[in-house]
Amino acid sequence: MANPGNEACIVGIGQTEFSRASGRSEQQLCAEAILAACEDAGLSPKDIDGAMTFDLDNSDEVDLMRNLGTPEMKYSMRTPQGGAGSVTTLVHAKKAVESGLCDVMVIWRAMNERSQYRFGQPHTAVNPKGLSSTFMEWCMPFGAQTPAAWEALSATPYLERYGVTSEDLGRISVLFRQNAATNPAAWFYGQPITLEDHQKSRWIVPPHLKLLDCCQESDGGVAIIVTRRDRARDLRQVPARLLGAEYAFLFNHEIISDFYEGDLAELANSVRVKERLTAAAGLAPHETNVAMIYDNFTPQVLRQLEAFGYCKPGEGKHYIADGHMNLDGKSPLSPNGGLIGEAYIHGMNNITEGVRQLRGTAANQVKHVETVFMCSGVAGAIIGR
């Protein structure tokens, strides 16, 4: 890095509790998470001059400023593509603070996704104004109306080509729940499962997805603060340097409805991200010490493991079964329990866990963590001490 002082770092993380019903507004969850992140960093909300969330978030920078007294924004933006956009936020934040668009950027995601609305319920409305891609139009009249259905439709060719069984998927879920069981912040704290529990759980989308293959829809808020390294030196925490953050999205692909291009057994976008990220960060995802891999559904974990280079195509199930992703393995997977075990705050709670692992302050702390990999399909980031 030509100018190390210029490098972007995550300096603050904050979150609310994760619950079935938060009992307060999404705007309040947003404010609480940001205040917690400011407190963590040793910053005031008055220091924030950049703001970013998902295009799906119901709070905006107006709400943020009006609640927290932030006097002036230099930059604000929203990122598309749902949970796949979670790690994309780090791509934007890195470039924004390193280029000087803003100095202290806050990223948040706050949602009453359990108590007010659930993504997992059938989606039956198509927005004729076409605010987003039109994929729903082609799915809805045929009964493919939920993220689980879209995910299963795109994952089936992979699962069948490599003979991935429901038990193989179940072992991923068992691992997440084992980690969540000893994480007091997790929805499933104290509630590990066995492979038999997974097998007995109800079908959501046969022939592949059971209830325990799905992430845990939750209410909650998460916030992350990014600034430059020279500024980070004066703050409270050991900065998590953003060694690399990359995004790739290829022609004719879609996000969860990625049906129309190429070999469905491969995640072409993720392969491209891995190439760019390895070049940018100077190390590959599998060379890091902790893997925070977006787990909306269990098949997505295997496909990303392979696309991001942890193992060869089709070997993901063995990589898990052989224990490489256990807490004491060579690449521990989501020690917080991931989105399946801790909570589904659209992927953002996996980023805060990555930062805790780097700091050495996590509930299920992995030993000797120097670098952490985080990904959400179309984006990946590596943070380091």
Place this chain on the structure above:
Amino acid sequence: MTRISSANPHRPDPVLTIDTAFFWAAADEGRFVAQQCGGCATLWHPPRPVCPKCLSKEKHAHDLSGRGTVMSWIMPVHPPAHGFDAPPIVVLVETEEGLRFVSNVEGIDPRQMKNGLKVEVAFARTKGGHQVPIFVPAEEI
């Protein structure tokens, strides 16, 4: 002879947008079509206002053979699919022309479903009296 299924009288209607209405209008007439570029003759699905290959805005509906192969199949059972009395078999079909469509397969026991199944187009009636293209196992020739 085109078959028309009435198995799901509450099946959701298609939503017509400016760029896609031709597809659903053709289905109402019992035709299974795709967008064909007027500039380079490439077929596209889903439809789009501009051909990404030659950038032409000229296009028309092209009749497809109606034959294809199942690439992926699932059965959403929970939560129940809106508008379906029983869980549908949802498929991703690749047509002979190399285009992919999300659709249904009817007329087969789910226990017999498998990827690679040869299918041919049929149509299903929707709640509001429209028709959408679905598939049935192909007749042995």
